[in-house]
Amino acid sequence: MKRNNNFDIFNDLSSDYSDEESGEFIPLIAPEEENGLDESDIPDELPILPLRNTVLFPGVVIPITVGRQKSIRLVKKAYKGDRIIGVAAQKNTTSDDPESDEVYDTGTVAKILKMIVLPDGNTTIIIQGSKRYRVLEYLQDDPYITANVKLLEDKFPEKTTKKMDAMLQSIKDAASRILKLNPEIPSEAESALQSIENPGFLIHFLSSNINAEVSDKQKLLEIDDANKRASTLLEYMLRDIQMLELKHEIHKKVHSDIDQQQRDYFLRQQLKVLQDELGGEGPDQELNDLRKRGAKKDWPEEVKKHFFKELDKISRMNPAAAEYPVAMNYAEFIVDLPWGEHSEDDFDLKRARKILDADHYGLEKVKDRIIEYLAVLKLKNDMKGPILCLYGPPGVGKTSLGKSIAKALKRKYVRMSLGGVHDEAEVRGHRKTYIGAMPGKIIQNLRKSQTSNPVFVLDEIDKVSSDFRGDPSSALLEVLDPEQNDSFIDNYLEVEYDLSKVLFIATANSLDTIQPALRDRMEIIEITGYTQEEKIKIAQKHLVPKQKKEHGLETKDVTFTKKALVKLIEGYTRESGVRSLERVIASVVRNIAKSIALEEEYSKRLEDKHIVEILGAERFDKELYQDNKVAGVVTGLAWTQAGGEILYIESSLSRGKGKLTLSGQLGDVMKESAMTALSYLKSNAEKLGINYKVFDNYDLHVHVPAGAVPKDGPSAGITMVTSLASVFTQRKVRSKLAMTGEITLRGKVLPVGGIKEKVLAARRAGVNDIILCARNRKDVEEIGEEYIKELSFHFVDHVEEVIEVALLKGKVEDAKELVVEDTNTNTSS
Structure with a gap:
């Protein structure tokens, strides 16, 4: 039915x-x-x-x-x-x-x-x-x-309650709202609805005619309680109202969008006619301007053909089409690029050296490399830009060095931060068919610089990451290869662009995270950090004048003595660079500025005691050499990102069964150095005058103080073996001696890194003698003579030489007598 x-x-x-x-x-x-x-x-x-x-x-x-x-x-x-x-x-x-x-x-x-x-x-x-x-x-x-x-029974009450009256009125109001939202229902329906007075009939009639599923209407029919049936009906009607209002809103919006499109089209047509009459700029005029600009460009024939082909395609488009502004943006971007436009290099090498020396103290290797580059460019007048990678700890001036190089060459300076970049499109750009497509940052920055040979700094290249959107470090392989980057293709640009004249300079804090293929394309120049003496010079020449200027102070307002700067460097900073040093200098200068503003008395000549008064207690303790009265305590040299430091390795023996305990938050490599040192002593006990039975009768504990600080690396190898040899023989260690070097099981001493920082740390700590691997002699020769003239170096190839230099013949004052018990017993049955 x-x-x-x-x-x-x-x-x-x-x-x-x-x-x-x-x-x-x-x-x-x-x-x-x-x-x-x-x-x-x-x-x-x-x-x-x-x-x-x-x-x-x-x-x-x-x-x-x-x-x-x-x-x-x-x-x-x-x-x-x-x-x-x-x-x-x-x-x-x-x-x-x-x-x-x-x-x-x-x-x-x-x-x-x-x-x-x-x-x-x-x-x-x-x-x-x-x-x-x-x-x-x-x-x-x-x-x-x-x-x-x-x-x-329908169970409608003979006399309605206030609650029921309110419910019925709500139902009538909802019905009226539905009638208003539905234009197909005749207006007479409203008066007919209001004429219904019987509550039961009203509910039945509306239940029959609401827009609901058969199952919902059947549910209404099966409800015996009048109140519940009325409330359920109202729920269905309110749901219907929401649907009708949504339909009405969608219809209105769609109708409005269509009207707006028609209106925009009509206005554009009128505007085009008016512009043609008045001779103003319209779409055709914009295209003509692009053609004129393109004709003046000095670009390759292939790029020229591609550009004018794009313009022909745009001329056939309707200016009201969605693709029109996209195509226009693309054409404008191509013509805005500096095709074949190069700034003229300044080949005055003496001037360049003065600029580099004025902006940066030290960094001689980097400066020499830049001067070499300028010299070759001056002689040949054509050279593909080398890819330099400045590698070193934070705050040593890697990024700011790029600005100085640009100033020395009189080139434009461009910087691109690669930290956290994980989308390949950041380098190569998006396909221009994508919605919101953009060129890569390499091409974008060249457009901003308006030259094809800027100094381009790729900052934090070691912090590039990769995910499902691609591997940016692999995209950089083409950019940073001098043999390939003369034909670099950006996905958005779609034509080749010559990057060979760009001087790329990358910066990195660590080489471990750089992709091997990418690292192979770069010339690594290590900036190891500044010595204390260099930091003093940098503070005097750059940091203090800069902070005075930034805080509104004149030169005569305050001066820092050398002792004050040493106090700032040793007591309040611990770094390889000078970033933290600049911050603490700024804190001192702000305090002086406050005193001047409040017209308070202050000392215009700052000594070390004034630094403590202004900044409070020292944040870092300087590690100094300690005496050698105890067996097993040896001074080692370590490299950290804050520069070089001395550390102590302590060994002690206790009666036991030969157990080895290592403490001091040591890394795996350092633990292996300790085990290698012990194995070497066991296999060469007779040479060193050690009873081999001692190893089974005593437990050995090796500790490196500052247990909260993680320590790792192989350079403590000879320090470990010296400490163990001292404790097992109870021989005294040479006074004011420090050492660094890796060992093998055969007793060979291998070279280690960070020699400059380690040697300077030893000098600051009051050490006189330093033991190094013979193959580290070349590293010592690179250190300035003024820094090592008070030190004596012992270059060794074997552990025997280390022990001969480090351990004295006499024993320590409280030498232990190591008792050896023969635990072997013969039994028979």
Whole structure:
């Protein structure tokens, strides 16, 4: 069964159904006083008429078209009798011949008001709902469904409460809102709705006509409590209102967008006509300007053909099309690039050296390399830019050195930070077909510099990372290869660009994280850091004047003595560079500026005691050489990012079974050095005058003080073996001696790094003698003579030489007598 027309949200509120043959009018809203049938008129056994997509409620009148044979037989028989039938909704709307188990058990008793037989054989009936029922038992399925039913009370209160009145008013308001949002419903429906006074009929009528699924309407029909049925109905209606409002908003927005597009197109056409009349700039004028600029460019033939081909393509586009501004931006970017435009280099090498010396104290290797580059360029007048990589700890002036090089060469300066870059498109650019496509930062920075041969600093190249978006370090391989970068292709640009005239300078704090292939393309120049003497000079020449200027002080307002600067360097900073030193100088200068502003008295000549008064207690303790009265305590040399330091290795023996204990937060390599040293002593005990049984009778504990500081590296090897040899022989260690070097199991001494920093640390600590590997002699020769003139160096190749130099013949004052017990016993059985 199906309804004769679509009763969609109140469409029938003001409609009547007309029987054209008889001229009778049957109102689709029945008078409220007509309740349909009395309970006494309704038999217990009813024929059940299944309805598809429709739920009938008491008091509601609806037309139904009957087409199934079972249903036609049922209707005709009922129409000839008492005209009373049961009406129930189908569970499965696709079933054409529903059985009793395919219809809902709760339905509505209805009376057939009118039956009309149509020419096509279908029958239309007008029915009015009366009472709700629930099936007790189905009796048959053929020739139609019949069932024993029980009538259900609607339980509407005779006198409504305030809560119920408020609920009914909310329902009416919601219905009015739906009528306003639905323009297809006639305006008379509003007055018809407001005329309904019976609460039960109002709820039934709206339940029948709301826009909801059959299952939801069936749920309303099955609810016995009036309050609950009303609240559920209101919930469905509010949901319907939200849907209608959303549809209305979408329709309005779409309509507005279409109107805006039409308006924009119309205005553009008018603007084009006006511009043509007035001779102003329009799309054609912009294209002509690009053609003129392109004709003046000194670029390769291939690029020229590509550019003018793009302009021809743009000229055929509609200026209102979305692709037009994208294509115009691309053409403008190409023509903005400095094709073949180079700044003229200054080959005055003496001037260049003065600039480098004035801006940076020390860094002789780097300065010499730059002067060499300028010399070759001056003689040859054509040289592919070398790729320099300045490697060293933070704060040593790697980045600022790039500015000085640009100033010396009179080239433009460009800097690109690579720290944290993990998208390959940052280097190579995006394909211009992508939404929001952009060229890579290499090409972008060249466009900003307006020259093809700037000094290009690639900062923090060791901090490039990779993820699913690509590997930027691999993209840099082409950029930094002098043999390839003359034909670099950016994905956005799509044509080759010559980077061979660019002077690339990379900076890095560590070489370990740089991809090997990328590292191979660069010339590594190590900047190891500044010595204390160099830091003093840098502070006097650069840092103090700079901070005075930045804080509004004049030269005469304050001066730093050498002792004050030493106090700042040793007591308040611990670094290889001068960044922290600049910060503490700024703190002191701010304090002086405050005193001047408040007109307070202060010392214009700062000594070390004034530094402590201004900054408070020293933050770092200076490690000084200690005496050698205890066996097993040896001074080693270590390299840190803050420069060189001395450290002590302490060894002690206790009665036990030969257990080795290592402490002091040592790394794996340092632990292995200790085990290697012990193994060497065991295998060479006789040479050193050690009873081999001692190793099984005493536990050995090796400790490196400052246990909270992690320590690692192989350079403590000879220090370890000297410490162990001293404790096992109880021999005294030479006074004011320090050492560094790696050892092997065979006793070979291997070279280590950071010699300059280590030697200067030993000098500051008051050490006189230093033991180094013979192969580290070349590193000592690179240190300035003024720094090592008070030191004596012992270059060795074997551990035996180390022990010979380090250990004295005499024993320490409180030497232990190592007791050896023979634990071997012979037993027989």
